[in-house]
Every structure is written in C-alpha cells, then in structure tokens.
Amino acid sequence: MSTKNIIKVSNLSKTYRKGSVGEVKAVNEVCLEVPEGQFLTILGPSGSGKTTLLNLIGGLDKPTGGKIILDGLELSKLSESELVRVRREKVGFVFQAFNLIPTFSALENVEAALAPTGMPKNERLERSTELLESVGLEHRANHLPAELSAGEQQRVAIARAFANKPRVLLLDEPTGNLDTKTGKEILKICHRASKDQGQTVVAVTHAGYVRGYTDRLLFMSDGKLFSEIPQEEFEESTY
Ligand SMILES: Nc1ncnc2c1ncn2[C@@H]1O[C@H](COP(=O)(O)OP(=O)(O)OP(=O)(O)O)[C@@H](O)[C@H]1O
Ligand SMILES: [Mg+2]
Numbered sequence: 097m098s099t100k101n102i103i104k105v106s107n108l109s110k111t112y113r114k115g116s117v118g119e120v121k122a123v124n125e126v127c128l129e130v131p132e133g134q135f136l137t138i139l140g141p142s143g144s145g146k147t148t149l150l151n152l153i154g155g156l157d158k159p160t161g162g163k164i165i166l167d168g169l170e171l172s173k174l175s176e177s178e179l180v181r182v183r184r185e186k187v188g189f190v191f192q193a194f195n196l197i198p199t200f201s202a203l204e205n206v207e208a209a210l211a212p213t214g215m216p217k218n219e220r221l222e223r224s225t226e227l228l229e230s231v232g233l234e235h236r237a238n239h240l241p242a243e244l245s246a247g248e249q250q251r252v253a254i255a256r257a258f259a260n261k262p263r264v265l266l267l268d269e270p271t272g273n274l275d276t277k278t279g280k281e282i283l284k285i286c287h288r289a290s291k292d293q294g295q296t297v298v299a300v301t302h303a304g305y306v307r308g309y310t311d312r313l314l315f316m317s318d319g320k321l322f323s324e325i326p327q328e329e330f331e332e333s334t335y
Contacts, residue, residue, distance in 0.1 A: 102264060102296045103130040103153060108162035109319075110148050122148040124319030125162070132263075135290050135297045137306045140316030146300035147192060149316070150266045153298065154187045155179045167263055184212060188257035192268040194249045196241040202228060202252045203237040209259035227255040231285050247278035254282065258289050265290065267299040276305055283309035 110123040122145045130136050140146050151157040153164060155171050164171045167186055174182065196205050206224040215223070228234050231251035241249050250272060257265055270286060271279030283299075287309050290297045299306065300316070307313055315322040 099131040099133070101129040102132040102167050103128065103298070104163075104165040105129070105153065106163045108149075108152060108164060109160050110145075110152060110157065111160045121319045123152065123159070126319070126321050128314075128321060130296055130298060132296055133290075133294050135287055135309075135311045136299070136314065137310035137312070138298065138300045138314045138316050138321070139302065139304065139306065140300070141302055144316045145319040146302075146316055147268055150189075150268050150298065150300055154189060154264075154266045155183050156189075185260070186263045188260070188262035188265040190250075190253045190257045190265070190267040190270055192272065194241070194253040194272075196249055196252055196256075198241055201238045201240055202233060202244065202248075205241070205252050206256045206259055209256045213260055224255075224259070227259055228252070230258075230289060231255045232281075246272065247274050247282065250274060250278075250282055251285065254286060254289075258293070258295075261293055261295070263296060265295055265297045267297060269301050269303075270299050271301060271303045271306070276303075279303055280305060280309065 105126055105128040108123055108126045109121065112120040112122055114120060126149060138146060148157065152159050153166065166182065169182060171179065197208060200208060203224050206227050207220045210220040210223060225234065225237065228237055231254055233248060233251050233255070236244060236248055241252070244252065250270065254270065267286060271282055274282065283306060286297060286299065315325050
C-alpha cells in the first residue's frame with residue numbers, strides 16, 4: 097500500500113512585480129510531493145525562495161500560479177475563514193524569527209497555542225509542561241523570551257508548533273542563527289518529535305549540517321527545486 101502524499105504541489109509559482117526593477121520569480125514552477133510522516137529538508141542559499149515556498153504551502157501567502165493540495169484540500173478553493181481553520185488545525189509553523197509573545201513566559205507561549213482548542217486550563221498547562229520537557233526546557237518554564245538564549249527561544253517556538261499535534265510542521269530556518277551544536281540538538285528534537293507523533297515536517301535552511309538529520313534532502317536555487325545539488329550554484333564553503 098502506498099503512503100499518502102499529504103502535501104502535493106504542482107507548477108507552483110510566486111512572482112513579485114517590482115515596478116521598474118521588473119519581476120522576481122521567488123518560486124518558479126515548483127512540483128513537490130511529500131508523503132505523510134516524512135521529514136523533508138530543503139537546503140538553499142539566501143534569496144532562493146525558501147520562505148516564500150513555505151508560506152505558500154502553509155496558506156499564509158497566495159501563489160501567482162499552480163496548485164497546492166494539503167491533506168486533500170486544494171488551498172485556492174478555500175474561503176479565508178476555511179484557510180484560517182486549516183492553518184490552525186493542520187499546520188504548525190516555526191518562523192524564521194521566533195515570533196514568541198514577549199510578555200508571556202515560555203510555558204504561557206506554548207499554552208497560548210492550545211487556547212483555541214477548547215481544552216480545559218489544567219490540561220493545557222499539563223500538556224504545555226510536557227512539551228517544554230520534550231525540548232529540555234522544563235527548568236525555564238517561567239522565563240520570558242528575553243530571559244532565554246536564542247537556542248532556548250527556538251526550542252519554545254518548536255514546542256509551541258508541536259502543541260496541537262498538527263499533521264504538517266513547517267520550519268523556516270529552525271536552526272536560525274544558532275551555533276552548530278545547538279542547531280543539531282534542535283534538529284534532533286524536531287526529528288524525534290515528528291517520528292514519535294507521525295508528523296510530516298518540511299524544514300528549510302541554509303545550514304549544510306542538516307543533511308544528517310533528515311529523511312530526504314532537496315535543494316532550492318533561484319526559485320526552483322532540485323533533487324541533486326546544482327553544483328555551479330552552490331558554494332561548497334556554505335554547504
Ligand atoms: N514581498 C516581496 N516583494 C518583492 N520581492 C520579494 C518579497 N518577498 C521576497 N521577495 C524576493 O523573493 C526572493 C525569495 O525570497 P525568500 O524570502 O523566499 O528567500 P529565502 O530563500 O527564504 O531567503 P533567506 O535564506 O535569506 O531567508 C528574494 O529575491 C526576495 O528578494
Ligand atoms: Mg527565508
């Protein structure tokens with residue numbers, strides 16, 4: 097029996113028009129199928145279109161061409177309120193900037209993601225505490241984001257993204273500006289969590305060391321996806 101493709105992207109494009117400067121094909125005729133449960137990493141240099149592609153897949157942005165089917169739903173056919181529901185129920189995001197709520201503690205940031213589920217407060221706190229434990233941060237539960245290191249903030253963002261057990265997790269530079277050791281720890285946490293819960297993960301990054309922590313690796317360059325490294329476009333020093 098074949099595994100279901102939870103993400104199906106066909107001929108997807110996003111073109112920005114910049115007046116006199118002309119067009120930027122941020123995403124250019126991309127086709128991609130991601131089987132359920134896969135941890136896919138897309139590696140590409142700055143400006144190659146990684147964030148744009150993730151935002152399109154997660155329904156945060158609208159394509160100028162092509163089609164996205166997420167868990168059987170064609171995103172372009174959904175109303176704005178249906179899209180909001182799909183994002184809330186099916187998709188977890190870790191943004192390039194962590195986007196934590198600055199006045200909420202680590203625990204409250206995770207708990208906030210569970211608020212729309214209608215789960216009672218004591219269960220929300222219990223689950224949020226478990227999630228913080230799963231990223232090794234139970235001892236920082238009451239710290240505000242400003243009182244956490246960058247790696248710790250990233251771990252809170254990951255715990256938050258996993259909170260409502262989304263079918264699909266979209267991680268934009270999950271290792272951000274972290275040092276290699278912390279970055280590898282973050283990837284291990286994401287990989288383990290996705291395997292434990294059977295979630296599909298698409299992570300985009302320019303950190304070459306992700307190679308060891310993923311089920312499948314693709315390369316993005318100039319808005320296009322490649323299954324092999326497009327040698328002439330990538331500088332070995334970076335990847
Ligand atoms: N709102 C916008 N208007 C015009 N051009 C844009 C806009 N957003 C992104 N772009 C352009 O689209 C291209 C892809 O941008 P994107 O943010 O997807 O790249 P990226 O691969 O995520 O880069 P980085 O690794 O630096 O985060 C870039 O050339 C960028 O300048
Ligand atoms: Mg980006």
